[in-house]
Amino acid sequence: MNEENLEHALRIISTRRNSARTQQEERIQEIETRIPEVVEINRQLFRTSRNLLEIIRDGGNVSEQVESLRRQNQQGQAMIRTLLEQHGYPADYLELHYTCEKCQDTGFFQGKTCSCLTELVAKLSAEKLNQSVRFEQCSFENFSLDYYKGLHTENGGSCYNAMERVLYFCREYARHFTPGSPSILLFGKTGLGKTHLSLAIANQVLRRGYSVLYDSVINFLRQVEREHFGRASGDDDTLELLLSCDLLILDDLGTEFHSQFYQSTIYNIINTRMNRNRPTIISTNLNYDEISHQYDERITSRIYTNYNCYQFVGQDVRVLKRQQQLQHGNG
Template sequence: MNLIILNKAKAIIRERHREAEERYAYELSKIDKNPLYIKADRDIRTNTLAISRALCNDQDTAELECVNINLISDFNKIKVELGAPESCYFCTKCNDKGSLDNGTNCSCLTQVYYQLSRELSGVIELPHFTFADNQVATLNCVQKDNLTKLYTSMNKFTANFPNTAYNNILLIGQVGVGKSCLLSAVANDIIMRGFSVQYLSAFALSNLFLKYHTSDAKTRHQYLDSLLTADLLIIDDLGTEPILKNITLEYLDCVLDERVRKHTMISTNLSVADLNARYKERIVSRLTNNKTNVIQLNGTDLRIKK
């Protein structure tokens, strides 16, 4: 898990805990003038004092502690009878602490972590799609067999991540053949496995390069940091971005060079020949080298076919 994202998730859970306590205190303020409430509260205080005194005098407190448990139980029942909720916590497994008694992370923290990871990764710009949503098997189209093999292969890629057979994936295909769904399924699965993903369109990438190029040298690193450090970088629709002179190709080359030992996934509508015509030979060779799985998605528009 990424420590920065995990700490952000923990801060959200802490805030949740604070809000739940505040909500509960407000609910109690509606009933804390009731005589039954006042008596039960006073009984607990009196017994707690008795325990403290017994401890100071080195006396056995077992019986008093037993009484205390019963008094607290009675008090909780009275509170509910008077109209207070049993709990205001969002997660009753951990009472919004984020961790369980055995020290492991509670599922509520993991859930917030994954949600944050998705938001920070940019993957939320894609339609939400996971391998579980894949219904290729039910399709009635010519590319069904190839798509089935492709999903199996991509599932293997994410299951083995980062120790995959190849580092990069180049996904070539026209609009509507299912590239976005596949990108989304891969990205979501990698995030669920606790790795960092950075998704952006080639258009956004080109804008980012421009910002980097025109910013102050001291602060500009912020624009490319996440691209360089993400475990998986996804560049969608390569070929639709404007080629800015001395910027787009040069920085794209640098990013791919910096990420040579990391994983990068690129989708494009362009054929390899079109890529060759548009990009430097060095860039195209990086996109199609033996560390890359080049996938050609052919066929009719799945969105129409489904």
């Protein structure tokens, strides 16, 4: 676990705990102003507790008094909850409300690291890996289908209709995403919008609070390789982040160098995430035959049998945009 990210996560959790206490104090002050009866009940409970301390000091019958105090405290708390509900507040309005009730915003539970701390460190690590990606530049709203009008597929179908279906699927996928969503293969020639729609999905899924990792396959593999062979500084574990994030997007599959380490790492990522029921989106310029030729059967069989496959068709959008710019410049 990266030390820098761990310290950052602990500071965030400490802020959450302090914020929970501050918010409770503000709620108490609010209720004391709006429901004076609560103040009187709390005063009575305080006096009862003080009397118990005096009994303990004087050596009185402590066990009976403790039981009596317990009953009075329960009755007083029940009266407060009733008063809160009568005035339109939740019954637990005056209680501490932690972000993580399990560890009460300490980061540790029963002497071990709480899952909330582990998840927060992973999220911070993912943000660090994604810091160079400009997700906001690509959205479903600025994906134009105009570039596919009038074009036909190799089978004579409408490129516009085909890409309209792809756009609809990607938009709905992002809208209803959960960590149990299916994996996707986006394939087709370069410049047809695969990266744009991948980023649009990432953008919306991130806004919904899920952890997303996005980069080209080669960049991820190089980082994993550096860490594996001890050539990277720090104690990052990129591979574990790739295996555990809510959504992993691998761009440009097929552009990486051919090596046994890369092949085994790609297989490990695809297979492990499939076994963990974690979705992966893969984009590639390769077609089915090229994927089968470049990767061994363990990889291709998992992609073809477990991924929803969508083909991108049309002409290179970047070329079409450039042609339009030139035409407008000459106009």
